[in-house]
Amino acid sequence: MNARTLRGKVAVVGIGETTYYKHGQSPDPEFKLALKAILAACKDAGIEPRRIDGFASYSDDRNDATRLAVALGLPHLRSATMQWGGGGGGCCAAVANGAAAIATGQADCVVVFRSLNQGQHGRFGQAAGAGAGAATVSGERSYLVPYGVISPPQRFAMRVQRYMHEHGVRQEALRAIAMASYHHAQNNPRAVMHGKPLDEAKYDASRWIVEPFHLFDCCMENDGAAALVLMDAERAADCAQKPVYLLGAAAGSGLRFGSHAHNSAEYASANFGVVAPDLYRMAGLGPKDVGVVQAYENFTGGVLMALAEHGFFGPEEANEFLRLENLVAPSGRLPLNTSGGNLAECYMHGFELLLEAVRQVRGTSTNQATRNDVALVVGGPMVSPVSDLLLGSKAVL
């Protein structure tokens, strides 16, 4: 048996975040937000911030590890990693990379983080190179942008449309995913959409962004920062909080998933076909062991495909499974996005999902699931690479 694993070797000991703001409304610049979240996570862990000796982030993060180490006066920076790939596909991989540094003796205390100030830096995915505004376009975007397939929802809608066609999935399944996020956000005072409930009529009446995505199928745009602190399992026991252990981690991509002009072999897919089995193998667990899921919602259709690819239901069962009552805490069949997630808590590129999974295992969520010893986080469906994390309590080890 292959003994190379992160299972039980590393734990999340602290989490922290800033206030979450609507797009462009943060009073603080992005780097300052990052520092605030990092210090909040250290405080939560009950550790002196100078113990940090590593940083991990993802998706072209702008907040350089060296600058963070300088600003915080860290005596010794050992590990500085960033996961390749766009969007939120790296949110779980960033944690795994930080954990790998610890498990292999390259660092002792790694902070994994995401910070986002779109007012300062422009909308994510709409940088100058993204096509819009440019006079010419080449490479992958040249096969899409001249035909008006430009923004992320436009790039992903056809994958979902094909999946819905192949498996007879109805719009109501997407609606249930959106409604679960909004339902949970109403109990979460951190959520940007706290106090703004969503019902079926409001979803149905909302404008199309691109069929099959209504407005409420698409993630928000937000500013803020979130961070978590990792330590090895032995040291974790001495921290202020109940440790939350990594049970499994996996990242990657299936056959030619990123091939240009929508030529993936598995086109109608969220790209977890090869990743989810790796995750379960490392954890020694299966979908039936998972009590609560935080699944990255760039668009609800990605959640639909990702949950099926993680074995929670067959594609043909999606309409039956994806109903609001099955997706809500405390005791739905699979409580989903219990903080409100990207749709209704804060679009922190999925990092808010990781913090919520930690809260679930600790038992401190505002929407606590009954089965919370094993929490799954799914990162960035439909991009390449994607990543996954299984977190759990000491009882599961």
Add this chain to the structure above:
Amino acid sequence: MKNESSYLPAGLPIPVAEADGLSAPYLAGLQQGRLLVQRCTHCGCWQFGPEWICHQCHAFDPAWVEVAPEGRIYSWERVWHPVHPALRERCPYVAVLVELPQAGNVRMVGNLLGDPMQDVRIGADVVGVYEHHPETSPPHSLLQWRLR
């Protein structure tokens, strides 16, 4: 080659080859009203978009072969929210993903000509229509689709 009509308004970014020229034969072909797709001369594998190597047998520099612009709709979307200034008055419009059975089922994205509110059916047969833009700098051509 006069541009009598175009599906989307002028002003969207113009497709040009990468600095290393990988897609230049494809783009030049469109301007000549020819659809060129890579096919490996060693193993016969089709691939699109272009790559420097055959993904199946790893032979370098796959050949470009001309194929008939005929296919069927693999997926589609109707776009309602404009994300580019040129599209502000143009939504909704339809983008389709067309697979080419005669070329190893490679797929390409285009627009489906006609009423943007038409019912779009996955599996419907379509034929390609070259949309030439000699007025742009540099000139370029797109490949659009209409129901057969």
